[in-house]
Amino acid sequence: MSLLSLEGVVAGYGPDVPILHGVNLRLDAGEIVAIVGPNGAGKSTAMKAAVGLLNIHDGRIRMGDKDVTGSSPESIVRKGLSFVPQTENVFPSLTVQENLELGGYFSSRGHVRAGLERIYTLFPPLRDKRYQKSGCLSGGQRQMVAMGRALMPDPSIMLLDEPTAGLSPKYAEEIFSLVLGINANGTSVLMVEQNAKQALMISNRGYVLVDGRNRHEGPGNDLVRDREVAEMFLGG
Amino acid sequence: MDQMLIFINAYLVPGIVSGSIYALGAIGLTLLFGVLRFTHFAHGDVMTAGAYFALTFVGLLGLHPVLALPIAMLCTSVLCLGINHFFYRPLMKRPSLVLTISSFGVALMIRASIQLLYGVESHYYVRGIQRSTEFFGTFRIVDRHIWIVCCAVVLMAALHLLLTYTRLGKAMRAVSDSPDLARLTGISTSAIVKATWVIGGSLAAVAGVFLGWDGFIQANMGWDLLLPMSAAAILGGLGRPYGAMVGGLVIGLAEELSSYPWFGGDALLSPGYKTGVAFTIMVAMLIWRPNGLFGGRVR
Numbered sequence: 001m002s003l004l005s006l007e008g009v010v011a012g013y014g015p016d017v018p019i020l021h022g023v024n025l026r027l028d029a030g031e032i033v034a035i036v037g038p039n040g041a042g043k044s045t046a047m048k049a050a051v052g053l054l055n056i057h058d059g060r061i062r063m064g065d066k067d068v069t070g071s072s073p074e075s076i077v078r079k080g081l082s083f084v085p086q087t088e089n090v091f092p093s094l095t096v097q098e099n100l101e102l103g104g105y106f107s108s109r110g111h112v113r114a115g116l117e118r119i120y121t122l123f124p125p126l127r128d129k130r131y132q133k134s135g136c137l138s139g140g141q142r143q144m145v146a147m148g149r150a151l152m153p154d155p156s157i158m159l160l161d162e163p164t165a166g167l168s169p170k171y172a173e174e175i176f177s178l179v180l181g182i183n184a185n186g187t188s189v190l191m192v193e194q195n196a197k198q199a200l201m202i203s204n205r206g207y208v209l210v211d212g213r214n215r216h217e218g219p220g221n222d223l224v225r226d227r228e229v230a231e232m233f234l235g236g
Numbered sequence: 237m238d239q240m241l242i243f244i245n246a247y248l249v250p251g252i253v254s255g256s257i258y259a260l261g262a263i264g265l266t267l268l269f270g271v272l273r274f275t276h277f278a279h280g281d282v283m284t285a286g287a288y289f290a291l292t293f294v295g296l297l298g299l300h301p302v303l304a305l306p307i308a309m310l311c312t313s314v315l316c317l318g319i320n321h322f323f324y325r326p327l328m329k330r331p332s333l334v335l336t337i338s339s340f341g342v343a344l345m346i347r348a349s350i351q352l353l354y355g356v357e358s359h360y361y362v363r364g365i366q367r368s369t370e371f372f373g374t375f376r377i378v379d380r381h382i383w384i385v386c387c388a389v390v391l392m393a394a395l396h397l398l399l400t401y402t403r404l405g406k407a408m409r410a411v412s413d414s415p416d417l418a419r420l421t422g423i424s425t426s427a428i429v430k431a432t433w434v435i436g437g438s439l440a441a442v443a444g445v446f447l448g449w450d451g452f453i454q455a456n457m458g459w460d461l462l463l464p465m466s467a468a469a470i471l472g473g474l475g476r477p478y479g480a481m482v483g484g485l486v487i488g489l490a491e492e493l494s495s496y497p498w499f500g501g502d503a504l505l506s507p508g509y510k511t512g513v514a515f516t517i518m519v520a521m522l523i524w525r526p527n528g529l530f531g532g533r534v535r
Contacts, residue, residue, distance in 0.1 A: 051420060073419040083420050091413040094406065102410050105403070106422045149421065 002026040009059035011049040019045045021212040032189045034203040036196040042212040043192040051083045052076045082150035086161040089146035092135025103152025119148040140171040160191040200224045244375045247496045253381050255488020256388035260443035262468035262480035264436030270412030270475035271432045274335040278343035280458035286312040286441025287448040294361050301361045301449045309438035316437030351455045358452040384446045467518035473528025
């Protein structure tokens with residue numbers, strides 16, 4: 001059984017105009033899965049639909065054997081799914097540590113303390129900046145806070161929306177290796193990426209979305225080599 | 237020396253007292269704006285309701301106004317939760333302007349209900365000459381002013397501790413920063429909204445009781461304070477509770493000190509223009525620094 005699955009999901013921001021026209025996605029235990037595709041293909045929309053931020057017009061969203069279609073984001077998050085949005089992914093007026101503590105909002109005190117230690121080990125630069133407001137951090141450090149917050153509850157599923165957007169190649173590299181580390185610790189990762197080639201190379205499987213529909217899917221390495229996929233947006 | 241005494245007793249102390257009252261009201265306005273993203277125009281009338289709740293118990297049980305505070309806070313919180321449940325929550329998905337306008341309606345309803353129940357005449361918690369305490373063998377401050385300022389300081393300190401150190405306070409600040417991200421963090425927005433109403437309503441009740449204690453209780457008393465309270469909230473930056481505290485004090489002092497005869501002889505401004513002072517500060521802020529002194533949110 002898949003950890004997370006979208007089955008024929010039709011969804012959009014309002015009640016009328018769908019952006020996804022029947023998208024199928026699944027994430028199995030232990031996997032890294034990348035969603036790639038041209039701008040406006042509905043990649044981020046698919047993620048927002050999965051976490052309950054959008055109106056689902058048709059189709060089903062399941063976590064394991066539980067149907068979570070139409071559930072609120074807060075209840076989906078409490079079931080062990082964390083989402084890191086692309087923008088506005090930290091609370092700017094709160095300190096780094098407060099951001100992380102809120103990540104463990106529904107965990108016990110002991111769990112939060114252990115979680116903070118775990119995150120500071122994973123992202124050492126955050127330990128020195130823990131009492132700074134996260135709004136004052138650089139883009140890369142902000143992304144670390146966002147990922148740290150999402151990792152605090154020790155989720156079984158993590159959704160990342162363009163984690164390397166706007167970051168330097170060096171930072172992007174670092175984020176990708178962090179994703180591998182997070183995955184090695186037992187969290188399955190579903191990510192949307194502009195750096196399609198790099199993302200597919202570290203992924204078990206990949207999906208290509210075009211115009212709100214599935215276009216291709218397969219093992220990450222196969223998609224990287226696929227001529228049609230390459231011509232479409234991997235830059236040949 | 238005489239001049240000094242007059243300055244302290246007739247201008248500075250009243251300025252600090254009304255500043256404390258404005259601050260208590262403005263904190264509620266600004267917290268509600270942060271969490272719900274709309275200006276609650278019924279906040280002044282919520283204050284009035286708090287003053288009348290206290291009046292009921294002062295009258296029934298002969299309580300000291302300070303002892304009636306907890307009861308007034310409780311009743312006003314319940315009132316706010318009810319208003320939220322029946323009027324604002326159903327409109328939550330609409331543009332915030334709809335909520336703002338509906339809060340005008342709620343303001344009228346609260347005021348009209350009070351007038352129906354208690355009449356339109358003025359009431360008093362205590363009558364007669366008030367005890368006062370002498371300081372440094374020179375100036376005297378009426379005891380109720382000491383009570384008002386001390387209670388306001390204690391409540392603001394308590395709010396500071398709540399916002400800084402508790403799980404609820406951090407969650408409130410998180411919702412104020414970004415409601416969507418807060419939900420994605422597992423924070424139940426509706427619980428935070430309720431908590432905000434309880435805190436904002438309680439502080440408004442205290443402000444209402446103090447206002448009534450320092451003068452008289454009348455159905456329009458809170459509505460008349462909406463302008464200086466909004467000015468205080470805007471001055472401090474909307475969504476910034478600490479800004480509202482400073483803003484309240486500044487507006488209160490500015491209003492009182494503007495009528496002090498700074499250049500001898502006559503008052504600088506006739507006391508009739510007090511409201512104008514708050515209004516001028518608010519307009520000036522909106523033109524030159526709409527974010528407020530401490531960088532609130534414009535959205």
